[in-house]
Amino acid sequence: MLKVENLYKNFGNIAAVDGISFEVKRGEVFGLLGPNGAGKSTTISIISTLLPPTEGEIFFEGESIFKNSKNLRQKLGIVPQDIALYPTLTGYENLRFWGNLYGLKGAELKERINEVADIIGLNERLKDKVKKYSGGMKRRLNIGAALLHKPDLLIMDEPTVGIDPQSRSHILDTVLKLSAQGMTIIYTTHYMEEAEELCSRICIMDEGKIIASGTKQELVELVKERTRINIKLDKITGNMPQIFKEIPGVSDAAVLDDTVTLFGENGDILLAEIISRISEEKSKIRSLDIQKPDLEAVFLHLTGKALRD
Amino acid sequence: MLSIVKLRLLSLRDNYMVFLVMTAMALGFTAVFGISFNTYRPSVIIVDEDNTPYSAEFIEELKQNQIFKFVDSDKENAIAGVEEGKILAALIIDEGFHDDIEQGNEIKIGQIKIKDDKYLLTLQETVRGIIVKMAGSERISKVTANFVSLQKPGADKEKIKSAAYESVMDSWKFKKPLKVTSTMANTRIQSGYDSMKQSMIGFTVFFSMYTMVFSIGTILSDKRYKTWERMLISPVSMSSILSGTMVVSFLVGMIQMSVLILGGRYLFGIDWGNSLAGIIMITTVFVFTITSFGLLLSAIVKTEAQLGAVAPVVLTSTSMLGGTMWPLEIVNNKLLLFLAELTPQKWAMQGMLNIAAKGMGFESAILPSIVLLLMGMIFFTIGVKTVK
Numbered sequence: 001m002l003k004v005e006n007l008y009k010n011f012g013n014i015a016a017v018d019g020i021s022f023e024v025k026r027g028e029v030f031g032l033l034g035p036n037g038a039g040k041s042t043t044i045s046i047i048s049t050l051l052p053p054t055e056g057e058i059f060f061e062g063e064s065i066f067k068n069s070k071n072l073r074q075k076l077g078i079v080p081q082d083i084a085l086y087p088t089l090t091g092y093e094n095l096r097f098w099g100n101l102y103g104l105k106g107a108e109l110k111e112r113i114n115e116v117a118d119i120i121g122l123n124e125r126l127k128d129k130v131k132k133y134s135g136g137m138k139r140r141l142n143i144g145a146a147l148l149h150k151p152d153l154l155i156m157d158e159p160t161v162g163i164d165p166q167s168r169s170h171i172l173d174t175v176l177k178l179s180a181q182g183m184t185i186i187y188t189t190h191y192m193e194e195a196e197e198l199c200s201r202i203c204i205m206d207e208g209k210i211i212a213s214g215t216k217q218e219l220v221e222l223v224k225e226r227t228r229i230n231i232k233l234d235k236i237t238g239n240m241p242q243i244f245k246e247i248p249g250v251s252d253a254a255v256l257d258d259t260v261t262l263f264g265e266n267g268d269i270l271l272a273e274i275i276s277r278i279s280e281e282k283s284k285i286r287s288l289d290i291q292k293p294d295l296e297a298v299f300l301h302l303t304g305k306a307l308r309d
Numbered sequence: 310m311l312s313i314v315k316l317r318l319l320s321l322r323d324n325y326m327v328f329l330v331m332t333a334m335a336l337g338f339t340a341v342f343g344i345s346f347n348t349y350r351p352s353v354i355i356v357d358e359d360n361t362p363y364s365a366e367f368i369e370e371l372k373q374n375q376i377f378k379f380v381d382s383d384k385e386n387a388i389a390g391v392e393e394g395k396i397l398a399a400l401i402i403d404e405g406f407h408d409d410i411e412q413g414n415e416i417k418i419g420q421i422k423i424k425d426d427k428y429l430l431t432l433q434e435t436v437r438g439i440i441v442k443m444a445g446s447e448r449i450s451k452v453t454a455n456f457v458s459l460q461k462p463g464a465d466k467e468k469i470k471s472a473a474y475e476s477v478m479d480s481w482k483f484k485k486p487l488k489v490t491s492t493m494a495n496t497r498i499q500s501g502y503d504s505m506k507q508s509m510i511g512f513t514v515f516f517s518m519y520t521m522v523f524s525i526g527t528i529l530s531d532k533r534y535k536t537w538e539r540m541l542i543s544p545v546s547m548s549s550i551l552s553g554t555m556v557v558s559f560l561v562g563m564i565q566m567s568v569l570i571l572g573g574r575y576l577f578g579i580d581w582g583n584s585l586a587g588i589i590m591i592t593t594v595f596v597f598t599i600t601s602f603g604l605l606l607s608a609i610v611k612t613e614a615q616l617g618a619v620a621p622v623v624l625t626s627t628s629m630l631g632g633t634m635w636p637l638e639i640v641n642n643k644l645l646l647f648l649a650e651l652t653p654q655k656w657a658m659q660g661m662l663n664i665a666a667k668g669m670g671f672e673s674a675i676l677p678s679i680v681l682l683l684m685g686m687i688f689f690t691i692g693v694k695t696v697k
Contacts, residue, residue, distance in 0.1 A: 048542045073544045084535040090325045097319075100312035102542045198550075250667075 001026040001118055001184055002153060007056035009042050009208075014043040017053070018208035024153075024186055025254050030178045031199030033295065039208040040188040044157050046105070047186070048078050051243070065066045074102070077151030081158045084140045084145075087131035091122055094130060094146060102149035105145060110149050119174060120144040136167025143174060152184040154178065160194065172197060192295040204299055220293050223301045226263040228291040229274065233258055236283045239280045243281065247273050252300055256288075263297060312545070313553025318526055321561070332565055335516035336572050342512075343505035350378045351397035351428050352521050353386040361407035362441065364480075368402075370439045376431055391421045398422040398429060398566035400436065410447050427504070442478070444606050450474035479521060506666045509579050513569040513634035514657050518599050518624050520565050522616075524558040525603035528696065529613045551693060555600055562596035583665035586666050587674035590662035593679045598653045604692035631655035658678045 002024040011016040017039045025032045029114060030039045045051040049069045058065045060072040085094050085191050095116060099109045109281040115117060117123040142160060156175065160168045168256040179185060189195055195202050196216055212219055236255055244253035244262055249270050252263040266268045268290075280286060321328075355371065356518045357364050377397070382390075387399030401419030409416045418436050422429055454470035528551075531537035540550055570588065573579040581588050606623065610616045628634065629646065631654025640646055648656045660677030663669040 050538055050542050070544065073542060078539065078542055078544070080535060080539060082535040084539040086320070086534060086536060089319060093319060097312060098539075098543075100315065101540065101545050191640050281424070 001061060002186075003059040004047070005057045005059070007043065007046060007058065009039075009046060009051065010054045014107075015129055015208050017089070018211045019056075020203075020208070022203050022210065022213060024184060025201075026040075026184050027179075027182050028200045029185045029198050031195040032205060033184065033190070033192065033195040033199075033206035033299075035190050036187075037207075038190075038205040039200065040205055041157055042077075042187060042208075043205075044155055044186070045064050048076060048155060048266045049073065060229070072153075075148065075150065075152040077146035077154040077256075078141050079146045079154070079159050081155040081161065083142050083274070085130050085141060088129060090127055090129050091117075092126040093132070094141060095126070095144060098145040099148040104148060104164075106207045109148075117149050119147060119177070123168060134164075134167075136163040136170070139163050139167060139171060140174075143171065147178075151183070153184045153186070155188075157289040158187050158190070159187075160189070162193065192299070195230065196295055200228050202295070202304070204295070206303050212298060216295065219295060219298045223263075223293045226293045226297050226301065227270075228293065228297050229262040229264065229270070229288070230287040230291065231260045231262070231274070231288050233260060233278065234286055236250045236260070238282065243275065243277055247277065252273075252304075254300060261267065261296075261300070263300065310545075310549040310553040310556075313550050314539075317527060317554055319509075320530075321557070324524075324527075326481045327409055328561060328565060331516040331520045332568055332572075335569050336576060338512045338516075339505070339509045339573065339577060343508040350376065351430060352378045352380055352381045352390075352395070352677075354390055354396055355379050356382060356384050356387050356399060358384075358404050359402045359406040360539065363407040364633065367406070367439060367443065370442070371400075372423035372433070374435050377428075391423060396425075398432060400432075409516045410440075410443055413444070413448065416444065416581040425641065426639050427507075428505060429507075430636070430638050439444045440454045446474050446477040449477045460579055481610050491622060503666050505577055506579060506662070507636055509569075509577060510658055510661045511565060511628075511664065512660075513573070514595070514631075514654050515624070515633045517569065517596075518628070520622070521558055521562040521596065521599045522603035522620050522624065524561045524599055526607045526613060526616045527621075527647055528554055528604075528607050529616055531608070532611075533613060548693070555578060557602065558600045558609065559596055562600060563593065566592045567598060580623070580665065584664045584669075584671040585675070587630065587660060587664045587671040590671075590678050591674045591681070593662075594659075594681040594685065595653065595657040598681045598683060599673040601685045601688035602653065605684040605695065608670060608692045608695035608697075627652040628654050631641045633660050646649060653681055653684050656684075 004023070006019050006020050007020050008015065017146055022030075022040075027223065032043065034040050042051065045052050048216070049065055049072065052066070060075075063071060065072045091096070092113065095113045096109060097111060099105075113126075114123075117126055120143055122137060122140055122144065125133065125137065130141065130143070133141065139159060144158070146154060146156075160171050163171075172194065175185060176189065177197070185198075187195070187198055188228065199216070201213070201215055202219060203210050204219070205211065212222065240260060241253045241255050247264075247270065248262060250264045252260055254261050256296055262270070262274065271290075275285070339352065355368055359370060367383070368379070371377075380396075382399075384399075384401065387396075387401070391399055397677035399421040403417065403419055406418075408418065417439070420433075443610075450470045450473035453473035454466050457469045458464050465688040478559045510563070528537065531540065548669065568593070569583060574581060606620060607616060608621055630649045631637075631652035632640075632649060633654050635647065637649055637655065637658075640649070660674040660681075662675075663673035666672070
């Protein structure tokens, strides 16, 4: 459905997007996973024709979007990272305006507004001005505005940033429902667990490049021998990552806040040695868990840093 | 485009205060300035060094003028009064005034003044008008006396001339002001300064510009709300978004200008002249020009805060240059007059004053309208190319 070929975007000397290529198939939820500044939003801006690329080509349904953007724009729904709504208008007026913009009017528009209000769970609040909505409600309306014209391709750019768990859960459920209805979705996030839960295929981006891509299983295969051990400590000493890396069998170690994350081939065997080293550093364990390899491990393995660094 | 028009109209629901405040400001300032200057009567000293019946008549005519307070005095007092700023100016009727009128010579009235201002302009016009009237009457009476003495030899020519002169001068009293205005327009003589009209037109132009510029500035709030980018990636083109926004700003500007023109008519009794079509034409073109100027400003600045900082400076300074706050006739500096030519306000003022204050017709609004239209097209083209 969408094919990105050798895409580059430079801002001065900075390469925001550095030669990426990928393909999105009809009906799938395609994830773009990466830390802040990885180039995900720039890629989305180019796909949505908001930014011209420095180099490269994008085809939508076989046609270059840079030669003819009309077809794409009519069939594309965008959920921008920022809330893009009019706070002084009501939820209903916002939906009506965005529906109008895509050519919907009259009874058809009313019907679609009601359907979308059901999907995003805001039927009861549509008459209120958006400035009175909570952050989560605004996020949901932000999604609703992109669904009115039943887009063939929906791009969601970090739609769950900064919201409460309940709204987040509602949004993830909505994505799964839309996917079940056959909608093609590109979902960008820096939350690994969202990508794991929602996406059938995932591209991991870092510093403008795609560093890995495939299904979750394919990606985890890259680090299948790596068990992840998260240890929350009461204090972290400066040389802890190095101390842990010196333990035979530990391949990587990273510290984030008060938590040490270690990767090794066999967690159970390593555990005794790890606990011993922590005692030597006169630190106490607050909690400990052992996880099978996941996308975080893949990212750490490929880049040497944690996904949320 | 219709969806954008609907959106902008909806937004007006929350931004109507700008419209109301600017309308009230224009009417309020007109009331304060127009009425203040209308009731104020600057003093002018008359020094009569001719002391003849004609000079006495000239003074009598002057004193019928309600704009100034004329006081008889001598030259010393006149100089002192002007120097101390107690009086606006002094008029010196030189010896030989009577003879000059009688012989049809060029008549000169001496003036003592410090600087030109709008009142002096009016005073000069008043003096010129009286002299034209007296000289004309003198010529008519001479011709009449010659004619009668030819027809009736032996008749007292001086008596006939005197009677004819009185008769002609009397007849002026029954002339309707409209006729006088018309004569002046035809002879390309500028009519007197009317502070109420100057204030009304000036403040209408000045305050309505704010409403129009801030109305088109809604594209900056789109950028703040991030809806601008969302609109740009929709099937609606940039030109439709801008056109829809401009249509509403244009309508807002037209409504405000109309309210102010009607307010001037019914609140202050302002006579907008004999060419309603001319006033409508100049208003329409001016609103287009300022809406386009607002688009250009909104394209150059990045945020509403920047527009809020830049617009008042630009609008006020160009309004001062363009003569919305005082008549350009009192400005002598060539650079300032040249800069005035570059402001839309100057051309809007000129077009409206030509019709409302000088009694000219529709044709007097054509040149100002063409200039405004050209300015508007330039602003629009650059604005559309600059906005992102």
